Amino acid sequence: MNKRDFLKTAGVAGVATAVNAPAVIAQTKAPIRWRLQTYAGGPLAEHVVKPAVNSFNKIANGEMTIELYTADQLVPTPELFRALQKGTIDAVQSDDDSMASPADISVFGGYFPFATRYSLDVPVLFNQYGLKEIWQEAYDEIDGVTWLSAGAWDPCHFNTVDPIRSLDDLKGKRISTFPTAGRFLSRFGVVPVTLPYEDIEVAVQTGELDGIAWSGITEDYTVGWADVTNYFLTNNISGAWCGSFFANSDSWNALPERLQELFRVCMDSSHYYRQHWYWGGEAHLRTKGTKLELTSIPDEEWKQVEDEARKFWDEIAQTSPRVARVIDIFKQYNATMAKAGRPYRYS
Numbered sequence: 001m002n003k004r005d006f007l008k009t010a011g012v013a014g015v016a017t018a019v020n021a022p023a024v025i026a027q028t029k030a031p032i033r034w035r036l037q038t039y040a041g042g043p044l045a046e047h048v049v050k051p052a053v054n055s056f057n058k059i060a061n062g063e064m065t066i067e068l069y070t071a072d073q074l075v076p077t078p079e080l081f082r083a084l085q086k087g088t089i090d091a092v093q094s095d096d097d098s099m100a101s102p103a104d105i106s107v108f109g110g111y112f113p114f115a116t117r118y119s120l121d122v123p124v125l126f127n128q129y130g131l132k133e134i135w136q137e138a139y140d141e142i143d144g145v146t147w148l149s150a151g152a153w154d155p156c157h158f159n160t161v162d163p164i165r166s167l168d169d170l171k172g173k174r175i176s177t178f179p180t181a182g183r184f185l186s187r188f189g190v191v192p193v194t195l196p197y198e199d200i201e202v203a204v205q206t207g208e209l210d211g212i213a214w215s216g217i218t219e220d221y222t223v224g225w226a227d228v229t230n231y232f233l234t235n236n237i238s239g240a241w242c243g244s245f246f247a248n249s250d251s252w253n254a255l256p257e258r259l260q261e262l263f264r265v266c267m268d269s270s271h272y273y274r275q276h277w278y279w280g281g282e283a284h285l286r287t288k289g290t291k292l293e294l295t296s297i298p299d300e301e302w303k304q305v306e307d308e309a310r311k312f313w314d315e316i317a318q319t320s321p322r323v324a325r326v327i328d329i330f331k332q333y334n335a336t337m338a339k340a341g342r343p344y345r346y347s
Helices: 003-027 042-048 050-060 077-086 104-108 121-128 131-140 179-188 197-206 217-223 249-253 257-288 299-316 321-340
Strands: 032-038 064-069 091-094 145-152 156-160 174-177 191-193 211-215 231-238 242-248 293-295
Touching: 042 050, 042 217, 042 257, 050 064, 050 257, 077 091, 077 145, 077 242, 104 131, 104 321, 121 131, 121 145, 121 321, 131 145, 131 321, 145 249, 145 257, 156 174, 156 217, 174 179, 179 191, 179 231, 179 299, 197 211, 211 217, 217 257, 231 299, 242 249, 299 321
Parallel strands: 032 064, 032 091, 174 191, 174 211, 231 293
Antiparallel strands: 091 242, 145 242, 156 211, 156 231
């Protein structure tokens, strides 16, 4: 090759390099990193959020990575909302109630007494009865936090050291539970106690707690509470915990539309996983579990609790017009389910 041919060839190569340069730069751009904290401790997080986070990270293929933190790892659960708003963390999986959301509808997060009978009630209420639009409306009024999606978890039962076979057995029992559920249960003599998630098991062992009204039987076995309590009450005050995914608004708005859509798909995957994990787990452990003895309060006596819940609903409805709208939806929905009959409602 002579000098002229060499220079011509080198020029073409130089042009090709210049044309391709942006792609090279794009490939070396630092990935987006998010910190997501869940309400759940380590063993529970393995089911309620980690599969979805793992899927997101795999599909994002290095463009974005979500770092998962479990209950109280970065900030205490009651400070999650404030930390999210400030950008200390980028995303949260929790119920509105225990993360101290300032939204007026936060009382419906977690376990709102007798609002639902089954876990499928939650997605139907949000997607077909208007709760999705109400939650979006409420959080659009709050700076810094974007509400993304709600889903169902397990029902709310009691697991206790001593057996509960009547309403009188609840009196004086120190029970770890969620804020709004605790307000309601105090009407029956329960003493609600709020503790960090990881302290609950030890508190039962030391006698600080008499039991827990935080979950169904699947979680009791998964997180170790079945190892420190003896009885499981089959009556529940709610058919499904209502939790959501939230994001810091700046972090969310900075994502390209494709990654936002990927996050939405992974949230839906998380909601679906929990539906079958809890539904199957509750039945399996009631019938095959060996650690907790099942007890029940007779239906005619438990009806007092259900009747009191309706009074509680009407009191909560006085909080704001928007809260009253939610209560009206609960009433309409439950009336529809009752009229539809089996299998939607059995009584």
